[in-house]
Amino acid sequence: MNNAARTITKVGFVVVVLLGLGGLALAFAKARQKSRENRQLTLRDSRLFPKESYRLMQFADTLAASQRDTLFRHHDLSQLLQICKEPGCAAQNGFFGLQPQRLEVAFTWVKQDAKQAGLFHVEGLTRVFGKVNLLKGSLQLTQARHAFDKPNGIYIATGPFRFQLYDDKSQPTGAMQGLAAVDFETYGNTVSLAGDEGAARMRSRQFAFEGTRTDAHATQTQRVVWASEFPPVGQEILGDFDIGGRVAIINPKYKKYGWDDYYNQDEWWFSSQTPLLANSYPNRVLP
Numbered sequence: 001m002n003n004a005a006r007t008i009t010k011v012g013f014v015v016v017v018l019l020g021l022g023g024l025a026l027a028f029a030k031a032r033q034k035s036r037e038n039r040q041l042t043l044r045d046s047r048l049f050p051k052e053s054y055r056l057m058q059f060a061d062t063l064a065a066s067q068r069d070t071l072f073r074h075h076d077l078s079q080l081l082q083i084c085k086e087p088g089c090a091a092q093n094g095f096f097g098l099q100p101q102r103l104e105v106a107f108t109w110v111k112q113d114a115k116q117a118g119l120f121h122v123e124g125l126t127r128v129f130g131k132v133n134l135l136k137g138s139l140q141l142t143q144a145r146h147a148f149d150k151p152n153g154i155y156i157a158t159g160p161f162r163f164q165l166y167d168d169k170s171q172p173t174g175a176m177q178g179l180a181a182v183d184f185e186t187y188g189n190t191v192s193l194a195g196d197e198g199a200a201r202m203r204s205r206q207f208a209f210e211g212t213r214t215d216a217h218a219t220q221t222q223r224v225v226w227a228s229e230f231p232p233v234g235q236e237i238l239g240d241f242d243i244g245g246r247v248a249i250i251n252p253k254y255k256k257y258g259w260d261d262y263y264n265q266d267e268w269w270f271s272s273q274t275p276l277l278a279n280s281y282p283n284r285v286l287p
Contacts, residue, residue: 062145069117071144071155075191077182078110078120081139081207083269091269093234093262094226096128096213100238102258103128105135105209105226106269118142118159125269126165129258132268133173137163139180147183147194154185154194161209171216176224178211193228205229231262 063071083089083106096103104127113119118141126133142159146152162177183194183206193206208227214220227233231248234241243251250259 068141068144068157072112072117072141072157074189075184075186076112077141077157077184077191078112080182080184080191080193081120081122082107082110083124089267091127092207092209092226092228093230094209094224095234095237096224097222100234100241100254100257100259101128103224103226104268107135108269118144118157122161122163127268132168134166134168134170135163135176136166137161137176141180141182153187154183157182157184161211165213174213174215176209176211176213178209178224180207180209181205182207205233208233 083091091104091106094103094105095101105124106126107122107124109123111121113121120139120141122135122137122139124135126135139161140159141157144155144157147154147156158179158181160177161180163175164172165174165176167173184191185194206228208225210225211223213222213224225233225237231242234250238251238254240251241254243249248262250262
């Protein structure tokens with residue numbers, strides 16, 4: 001092979017290498033872009049919210065404002081949101097942050113506003129990483145519709161929430177805000193969370209919250225999602241969260257995130273070691 005041929009061969013090899021490196025760089029850039037798109041998609045992933053309730057946020061109310069307000073006045077949902085006082089009650093559960101870290105929420109006092117139907121004043125407690133915070137804020141149910149095409153007393157109501165968080169010295173530690181959904185049914189003058197018939201057809205979480213938690217200095221924002229009936233939500237998010245079928249059994253792989261068991265009779269919101277709100281269950285009258 002003469003010198004000219006060798007030169008051409010070397011140049012061809014260099015070109016091939018450069019093209020190969022260029023192709024790798026382009027593929028890497030596309031992969032990074034896809035990763036960014038996936039992260040953005042995750043931030044607005046509707047699977048974390050009850051699908052029937054989530055769709056409601058994008059469409060007009062089924063019930064007119066006057067009908068909605070009459071519904072909330074006649075069927076006060078405050079007691080459905082407040083944790084019961086008897087032994088055996090369970091707090092709400094959910095995920096906090098990038099990993100499926102366990103978040104627990106207990107509303108110890110809920111009261112519907114005397115003047116504005118659908119506005120609920122809320123106080124309670126949260127627990128993450130074993131640390132308890134006080135919670136205080138409001139939930140405003142602004143939309144309501146029948147859960148199914150044929151009215152049968154089963155409803156979905158949705159709206160924004162905002163809760164301030166405090167430590168046991170009443171110092172602000174952050175805030176949580178986002179959207180909430182409540183699935184409930186009425187029988188005459190009574191109201192309850194969606195029961196077996198409605199829950200089975202709509203895959204109800206009974207009531208669910210999805211949004212963000214920002215620390216007191218607004219330097220860090222984490223995602224939060226929790227629900228009264230959480231295993232279906234956790235299963236949709238992770239795919240292998242609940243391995244128990246009819247009875248909720250949490251996958252042991254998530255134990256390091258606080259999921260040793262779904263309910264372990266640890267009624268921490270009643271514990272004398274928990275910095276409860278002053279008079280957690282008072283007979284209050286809102287101004």
